[in-house]
Amino acid sequence: MRPTTKDLAKAAGVSLATVDRVLNGRAGVRQKTVDAVNEAIEEIGFERNQVAATLARQRAYRFGFALPRAGGDFLDEITARIREFERAGRAEMIETPILHLDDKDPHGIARALARLSPETHDGIAIMAPETPQVRDAIGRVRERGIHTIAFVSNQPEEEGLDFVGIDNRAAGATAGRLMARFLGPARGTIAVLAETIQARSSLERRLGFDAVLNADYPGLRTLPTLETHGDAGRAQQILYNVLAAHGDVVGLYFMGADARIPIEIARDLSALAGRVLIAHERTTATEHALRRGEIDAVVHQDPGHLVRSAIRILRAKCENRSTLASQERIRTEILIAENL
Amino acid sequence: MRPTTKDLAKAAGVSLATVDRVLNGRAGVRQKTVDAVNEAIEEIGFERNQVAATLARQRAYRFGFALPRAGGDFLDEITARIREFERAGRAEMIETPILHLDDKDPHGIARALARLSPETHDGIAIMAPETPQVRDAIGRVRERGIHTIAFVSNQPEEEGLDFVGIDNRAAGATAGRLMARFLGPARGTIAVLAETIQARSSLERRLGFDAVLNADYPGLRTLPTLETHGDAGRAQQILYNVLAAHGDVVGLYFMGADARIPIEIARDLSALAGRVLIAHERTTATEHALRRGEIDAVVHQDPGHLVRSAIRILRAKCENRSTLASQERIRTEILIAENL
DNA sequence: TTGTACGCGTTATCAG
């Protein structure tokens, strides 16, 4: 049988309570005693039994998800995955409450984050715009002893804040390579659409996309990013204009997280037939479009994986363990009709 | 607080022991009592606390992996992922011993499986050829009360044996579509290589590959599958012959799980430059080849995901729970240089 | 057919 805390206490010549204090880094133990316990840990090869530890905590882990209140199919999918986990999580003593944030109101977000207490949250995954207010609020959440990670939309890297999501530059490069390979010898212009070019994810994707095309495909020219602001009418006008202005548009890249609107418009624009269309994120809209051959490929990050990875990382932080890096890197997936 | 077995016992008017019997489907309880307990479960909304249940079992789960003794980079990768899990699994009371099988000896495999006892194994994931002996042996393992699943290489579906691995037909179709899309307007012949055409996986991949090409690309012709039998010399000869016999080879599809040998040969065959090459499984060989642009795409199933999915499914069976279907479907991943 | 009592390996709460 594996050594237990009891064995450890005996080996170190202290009580169970002291063992617990050392194991969990609590204050009020002489350094000498700490060392003795740590030596005994090495000696007998003690490893904490997390199952017992979780049971003894007397309460479930509470890992919150702070998400924008509204935000298209992809966010709905994320929410669905959280709720799905919620059911299974109860038996494992993990709760995953969702906290809704108003995307457009940084102060409101900051206030919501300020209300988080260690009493009700062991950790929180935050998907929010990267404003100074939000960044500061996150810092204060951490200071209160709540573990935090940036979720899907990255926060500035500086403060070593863990991040769960894909590498958007790589995702853009992937889209770019597929676009070029699918176009083959064709030459011409590629239009790029996004909800907004302000989002960091859009910037990074664009960077990756251009890097590939500029480096290897002189026959292809990319236009500046066009902003739809999530507005169907505007998107339609934009697409119409760009096709009118450039007779040689051979490809379209929908860079945003909600490709539904551009896809629907593209469907009606017969002028787009035969062009290569690439979008981001698997949603019902992109899935159907792939099946019908209306778009050619989707670059995707799996929402289920995102959610579970965030939970695993938060839990590992609580138990101050490290995680399996190989498991936590979110893949930049390529979807075509055949591998849906 | 969530209701516990104690609350359940009280609500049903029985003892804890009886609650346990009903919960775990043990014999020796009057139907009337069973019903009473089940009603009480509904009434108070009881859900078993798996953390407590696991702790109380007094022993770790033991989920074995029965794998071929030798088998190329992909299998090495799987083994590495099992070992990786092993370290983290101990704290969660899950052990994952590996059982080595001799791929070429069905009777030996059957004997090895016959030695498995419920004392030492709660479940086992089996990767083995689909011979009658093996199938029968698996049946007997299950009869002894050990949970089983087919791992990576499928067993005939008939007996409702769960399977963890990709849909090989879809994987072949994915490879076929990529091949055709990357070739663009080019016309010509595609050579298909495999270690052996006998393996079910090869058959299924070929089926998917051909289905796509035959349906949509009349300008592309596929040759019969060529067998390398994992032999470098033979593979070289085959490739040489096929290029000599067909002047219009525009693409190569490496269907087997170990693309290292064909890749190395292709690298030296300057005649292959400019052709589209697609292989299966991410290994150091395929990864490097993608980075260097020696091959164009890799169709992949993630070994880490395979391993963890097998473990989760076996565990769910032990706790007779259902699993999150969305999490357990192994993706047919497409890898190019940009999304490695 | 049913119930009692104890144990699992931790954590938390006291008292000293």
Add this chain to the structure above:
DNA sequence: CTGATAACGCGTACAA
């Protein structure tokens, strides 16, 4: 600063 001791929710002998 340290130690006893009682939980935590469930499984399992063993008794009845």
